[in-house]
Amino acid sequence: MRAKTEQREAARRLRAQGRTYDEIQAELGVSKSSISLWVRDLPAPRPSQERMRKASEARWGPLRRQREEERRATKAAAAAEIGPMSDDRLFLIGVALYWAEGCKDKPYDRREKATFINSDPGVVLVYLAWLRMLGVSEERWRLRVSIHESADVSGAEHFWSEVAGVPVERFQRATLKRHNPKTVRKNVDERYRGCLVVSVLSSAELYRRIEGWWIGIVDTQRRPHSGRV
Incomplete structure (x- = not known):
C-alpha cells in the first residue's frame, strides 16, 4: 500500500509538472489506467513547444522529406537537359541577363556604360563568362561590392573575389548601404x-551593341512564326 501511495503521489506530481501519460508511465512503470485514475482531477497539460514540434515532425516530416527529394530530382533532371554550353547559347543568355539586371540608357539620362549588378553568384558567374566570350578583357573590369554597412564587408569581398576569379586587391572601395532602423531586414x-x-571601362560602344542585340531578339518575336505548333 505504501508503494502504491508513493507511486500515486509521484504520478500526481509529474502530472502537475505537465507530463503526459506516456511520460509518467515510462518513469514510474505503472499502467495508464492507474495513472488516469490517480490524476483525473488534475488539468491536462498544455502541449509544450518541444512536444508540438515533435508531433508536427512525426506527422509532416516524412512528407516534407519526400517533397524535398522530389525537388532535388526535378532540378537534377532539368540541369542534365542543358548539356554543353555553346557560344551561341551563352551569347543570347548574356544579352538577356544584361538587359534584365544591367544599367540602361534613357533619353533623359544618358548612361551608355556597361554596368551590371546582382546578388546571385550563379548569375554573376555566367555574366562574367559572357564578357570573356565577347573578348572584354579583365583589365577593363571594375568590381566593387555593394552591401549593408553592418555586414562583413571584407568577407563579402573575398567571397566575390573567388566567384569572379579576380584578386580582391583589384576591387574598388565597397559601396555601403546606410542602416535604416525602420526597415526589418531578413538578409x-x-x-x-x-x-x-x-563595370566595364570605355564601354559606350559595348552598351550600344547590347541594346541593339536585345532589340534584335525582341524583333524576332514580333515577326510572324510560320510552321510553329
Missing part, C-alpha cells in the same frame, strides 16, 4: 554577401 545571416557591381 542578416552569414550567407549575406551583398551584390557585386561589374
Whole structure:
C-alpha cells in the first residue's frame, strides 16, 4: 500500500509538472489506467513547444522529406537537359541577363556604360563568362561590392573575389548601404554577401551593341512564326 501511495503521489506530481501519460508511465512503470485514475482531477497539460514540434515532425516530416527529394530530382533532371554550353547559347543568355539586371540608357539620362549588378553568384558567374566570350578583357573590369554597412564587408569581398576569379586587391572601395532602423531586414545571416557591381571601362560602344542585340531578339518575336505548333 505504501508503494502504491508513493507511486500515486509521484504520478500526481509529474502530472502537475505537465507530463503526459506516456511520460509518467515510462518513469514510474505503472499502467495508464492507474495513472488516469490517480490524476483525473488534475488539468491536462498544455502541449509544450518541444512536444508540438515533435508531433508536427512525426506527422509532416516524412512528407516534407519526400517533397524535398522530389525537388532535388526535378532540378537534377532539368540541369542534365542543358548539356554543353555553346557560344551561341551563352551569347543570347548574356544579352538577356544584361538587359534584365544591367544599367540602361534613357533619353533623359544618358548612361551608355556597361554596368551590371546582382546578388546571385550563379548569375554573376555566367555574366562574367559572357564578357570573356565577347573578348572584354579583365583589365577593363571594375568590381566593387555593394552591401549593408553592418555586414562583413571584407568577407563579402573575398567571397566575390573567388566567384569572379579576380584578386580582391583589384576591387574598388565597397559601396555601403546606410542602416535604416525602420526597415526589418531578413538578409542578416552569414550567407549575406551583398551584390557585386561589374563595370566595364570605355564601354559606350559595348552598351550600344547590347541594346541593339536585345532589340534584335525582341524583333524576332514580333515577326510572324510560320510552321510553329
